[in-house]
Amino acid sequence: MTTQPLEEAIASTRGVLAGVTKQELGNDTPCAKWKVSDLINHIIGAQGFFTASVTGTPLDDGDSDFAATDYVSAFEEHTGRCLTAFQGDGVMERMLTLPFGTMPGSAFVMLAATDMFTHGWDLAKATGQDTDLAPELSATLLAGARQSIMPEFRSEGGDVFGPEKQAPAGASNADQLAAFLGRTV
Numbered sequence: 001m002t003t004q005p006l007e008e009a010i011a012s013t014r015g016v017l018a019g020v021t022k023q024e025l026g027n028d029t030p031c032a033k034w035k036v037s038d039l040i041n042h043i044i045g046a047q048g049f050f051t052a053s054v055t056g057t058p059l060d061d062g063d064s065d066f067a068a069t070d071y072v073s074a075f076e077e078h079t080g081r082c083l084t085a086f087q088g089d090g091v092m093e094r095m096l097t098l099p100f101g102t103m104p105g106s107a108f109v110m111l112a113a114t115d116m117f118t119h120g121w122d123l124a125k126a127t128g129q130d131t132d133l134a135p136e137l138s139a140t141l142l143a144g145a146r147q148s149i150m151p152e153f154r155s156e157g158g159d160v161f162g163p164e165k166q167a168p169a170g171a172s173n174a175d176q177l178a179a180f181l182g183r184t185v
Helices: 004-018 036-055 071-086 105-126 135-148 173-180
Strands: 095-098 101-104
Touching (some): 004 071, 004 105, 036 071, 036 095, 036 105, 095 105, 101 105
Antiparallel strands (some): 095 101
8 A cells, every 4th residue: 555545635635725716715615514714724734633643743733724824835735744654664554543443554544535535525516616536536535435434434414424425327436425425416
């Protein structure tokens, strides 16, 4: 296992993020509790969680408002640190202790890639951008999500995954992944 899926998810989401204007920061997103600015803050802030989890260092509890800054530069800085952490010697083989259990680094990097990619989709949807993102990557992430997301991880209005929704006929792989993860496509 390599960091390639995460690298591809970062590239996809960066492309979407670069298309977000300051005027769109107040737009609603498919994540019911978040505006675009909140979603940007989550996407960038989550990189600190992934990095700290991989390196075993304390998580910086700072509540940074990345959306109020040059969010593309902040994204690049934080995703760069996250990738470096995942690329460390033996990370993919090591068991990582996380707030919700333990898992091998190879599984955690896929969780990070799915989180990154899906929130990139959320951002695209919220800002009227094309949601047909990275077809091969989204097919891979969808297959992995179908194997790893158990029904007990889902709840209506839940913080992790909502109930699976039906994607329309002919939906792209990215739209199918979003629907599987509880988004309305």
